[in-house]
Amino acid sequence: MPGKKVCIVGSGNWGSAIAKIIGHNVKASNRFDPMVNMWVYEEMIDGKKLTEIINTEHENVKYLPGHKLPKNVVAVPDITEAVKGAKILVFVIPHQFIGKLCDQMKPHIAEGAIGISLIKGIDEGPEGLTLISDIIREKLQIDVSVLMGANIASEVADEKFCETTIGARNEANGHIFKELMQTPNFRIAVVRESDTVELCGALKNIVAVGAGFCDGSVSSTTFLESCGVADLITTCYGGRNRKVAEAFVRTSKSIAELEAEMLNGQKLQGPQTSAEVYKILKKRDMVNKFPLFAAVYQICFEGRQVKEFITCLQNHPEHL
Numbered sequence: 221m222p223g224k225k226v227c228i229v230g231s232g233n234w235g236s237a238i239a240k241i242i243g244h245n246v247k248a249s250n251r252f253d254p255m256v257n258m259w260v261y262e263e264m265i266d267g268k269k270l271t272e273i274i275n276t277e278h279e280n281v282k283y284l285p286g287h288k289l290p291k292n293v294v295a296v297p298d299i300t301e302a303v304k305g306a307k308i309l310v311f312v313i314p315h316q317f318i319g320k321l322c323d324q325m326k327p328h329i330a331e332g333a334i335g336i337s338l339i340k341g342i343d344e345g346p347e348g349l350t351l352i353s354d355i356i357r358e359k360l361q362i363d364v365s366v367l368m369g370a371n372i373a374s375e376v377a378d379e380k381f382c383e384t385t386i387g388a389r390n391e392a393n394g395h396i397f398k399e400l401m402q403t404p405n406f407r408i409a410v411v412r413e414s415d416t417v418e419l420c421g422a423l424k425n426i427v428a429v430g431a432g433f434c435d436g437s438v439s440s441t442t443f444l445e446s447c448g449v450a451d452l453i454t455t456c457y458g459g460r461n462r463k464v465a466e467a468f469v470r471t472s473k474s475i476a477e478l479e480a481e482m483l484n485g486q487k488l489q490g491p492q493t494s495a496e497v498y499k500i501l502k503k504r505d506m507v508n509k510f511p512l513f514a515a516v517y518q519i520c521f522e523g524r525q526v527k528e529f530i531t532c533l534q535n536h537p538e539h540l
């Protein structure tokens with residue numbers, strides 16, 4: 221039986237780091253087709269198409285400079301072309317672009333395809349919060365797992381040791397993704413609580429913004445996986461969300477200006493996730509119960525002073 225074709229949907233900082241791993245791993249297993257498609261949002265770099273640069277120099281010079289990608293990773297600018305025949309879809313784009321992209325992919329999804337989302341973010345749905353994996357499930361009608369962890373793309377590309385968590389409703393699929401992405405220095409645990417894993421990945425981005433400025437039916441053990449507390453600490457010390465938030469305090473520039481200036485096209489997920497969560501909290505009259513999330517949003521978008529940040533903790537409902 222031929223191996224399953226893999227398509228990586230996205231090619232930013234994390235997308236390129238994971239492409240480096242996937243490109244190597246598919247060659248070592250007959251479960252997968254040895255050629256991998258990587259969908260690239262096309263852009264011009266010094267008069268040359270980014271896809272052409274990747275396919276000739278085997279390096280994503282804009283989003284992961286200094287790292288060679290395996291030659292079997294082929295950059296494809298057309299999403300319909302990229303997903304053709306792919307049985308394994310790895311979603312790794314900033315969350316704000318997922319809906320539109322799924323709509324473009326929908327008519328071209330191979331029968332029996334499965335997906336995994338590496339995207340940290342949430343969306344606002346008619347009934348409150350919508351997970352990014354739910355958007356993919358609903359639009360494409362495929363099984364979707366998630367992968368979230370304490371993983372800074374450049375460190376993973378440098379082959380520094382770190383762990384990560386796959387949340388898979390279908391455990392067998394979770395193990396296929398583990399085979400696709402695990403390496404000696406990128407260790408993967410598979411758990412069933414996919415939604416908890418994904419929420420950890422999304423909400424830590426808001427806390428990371430806060431760090432720059434200065435419950436229920438789920439099993440709490442999931443928070444002890446890489447996607448939980450470990451990712452929170454990692455992102456608060458070393459991530460882009462905290463770096464930009466720190467610069468926000470030191471300059472009088474807006475988050476949008478700083479993102480454009482400091483990240484060379486990379487996208488922050490924390491401020492936007494704080495706005496999405498704030499809208500949901502407001503609709504449900506729950507803003508007071510989440511003072512940290514609310515304060516991050518208000519500082520990012522409503523002109524609230526950073527020096528008032530600590531007030532949000534002083535006024536935490538548990539202390540009143």
Ligand SMILES: NC(=O)c1ccc[n+]([C@@H]2O[C@H](COP(=O)([O-])OP(=O)(O)OC[C@H]3O[C@@H](n4cnc5c(N)ncnc54)[C@H](O)[C@@H]3O)[C@@H](O)[C@H]2O)c1
Pocket residue numbers: 230231232233234235236260261262283312313314315317338339340341371372373374485486487488489
């Ligand atoms: N970078 C990390 O260290 C890291 C680690 C773990 C998880 N993540 C998560 O991975 C996801 C993707 O992040 P990333 O770091 O790979 O991306 P990135 O922020 O480095 O890059 C932005 C990407 O978005 C693309 N893009 C720009 N405009 C677009 C459009 N209109 N439509 C579609 N794509 C467009 C760009 O071409 C680029 O590939 C995010 O949810 C992020 O939170 C990132």
Ligand SMILES: O=P(O)(O)OC[C@H](O)CO
Pocket residue numbers: 340369370371372373428451454455458459460461462488489
């Ligand atoms: O650089 P950040 O803040 O987007 O965080 C990157 C990763 O999510 C950390 O695990």
